[in-house]
Amino acid sequence: VGLAFGGFLVAGLVYSSSYLQKDEDFVVRKVEVRTDGFLTEERILEFADIEWHENIFEIDLIELEERLNKLPFVESVEVARKVPDLLILHFTERKPVAWLSCPAMGIHPEGSGTPMVIDENAELLDATGWIDPNEALPLVQVKPFPQFNPDQTKLDTLSIQTAARFLCAWNHDPQLSRLRLKRVRQTNPFSLRIDLETGEEITLGLKDLPRQLSDLKQIRYQAHLEDQSIASINLLQRKNIPVTFVRVNPSEG
Numbered sequence: 001v002g003l004a005f006g007g008f009l010v011a012g013l014v015y016s017s018s019y020l021q022k023d024e025d026f027v028v029r030k031v032e033v034r035t036d037g038f039l040t041e042e043r044i045l046e047f048a049d050i051e052w053h054e055n056i057f058e059i060d061l062i063e064l065e066e067r068l069n070k071l072p073f074v075e076s077v078e079v080a081r082k083v084p085d086l087l088i089l090h091f092t093e094r095k096p097v098a099w100l101s102c103p104a105m106g107i108h109p110e111g112s113g114t115p116m117v118i119d120e121n122a123e124l125l126d127a128t129g130w131i132d133p134n135e136a137l138p139l140v141q142v143k144p145f146p147q148f149n150p151d152q153t154k155l156d157t158l159s160i161q162t163a164a165r166f167l168c169a170w171n172h173d174p175q176l177s178r179l180r181l182k183r184v185r186q187t188n189p190f191s192l193r194i195d196l197e198t199g200e201e202i203t204l205g206l207k208d209l210p211r212q213l214s215d216l217k218q219i220r221y222q223a224h225l226e227d228q229s230i231a232s233i234n235l236l237q238r239k240n241i242p243v244t245f246v247r248v249n250p251s252e253g
Contacts (some may be wrong), residue, residue, distance in 0.1 A: 029085040037093030094119040097167035122164040138181040201232040
């Protein structure tokens with residue numbers, strides 16, 4: 001009896017699987033795209049190349065995930081099916097923090113150069129066709145990279161790594177992120193110059209970033225208490241940090 005029951009059970013499972021693979025109710029009719037960045041549903045579906053009305057159980061989810069992971073800006077992707085007819089594509093994207101500009105190497109967000117961005121980990125990403133060149137990201141201007149090749153993605157130069165870390169910290173700080181950054185420039189081998197949309201200039205060393213960010217926030221807070229506007233700050237010095245303030249025309253006071 002046990003063997004007979006087992007035989008019926010196996011036959012039932014085989015029949016059920018065969019039925020689901022042939023039933024027209026279990027075909028792809030909808031795809032739900034969830035993402036948190038620049039990738040659009042249209043471009044994702046174009047790249048995914050999903051066959052509409054294909055049986056939902058015949059789609060290789062692992063192969064589809066591997067294919068979608070090759071998209072620019074994708075940090076991770078999860079693919080799931082929801083019967084009877086829905087595929088769910090859930091993306092976590094890398095977060096671009098700035099346009100990269102190096103005219104000597106043909107890298108620039110405008111003109112004939114290749115538009116490139118860097119993310120929070122100083123990863124280089126080709127933005128061609130994915131991000132509008134007018135996207136309001138700050139510009140990181142650097143000198144030519146040593147031993148750079150077109151297939152390189154991780155930029156290990158200290159200036160770019162520091163710029164990426166600074167931008168990441170700025171974007172995640174409630175106090176600093178209220179101010180719009182315009183440009184980050186490498187001015188010499190040991191410092192960066194940050195320009196704000198307000199005209200404020202910040203000189204930043206390539207090392208000891210946490211200390212410099214802490215000093216910057218304290219100085220800005222003190223200036224706010226004294227109702228002063230900062231023109232420039234040089235954070236290279238640990239003590240007696242040079243700060244200049246915007247001159248106010250006495251006639252406007």
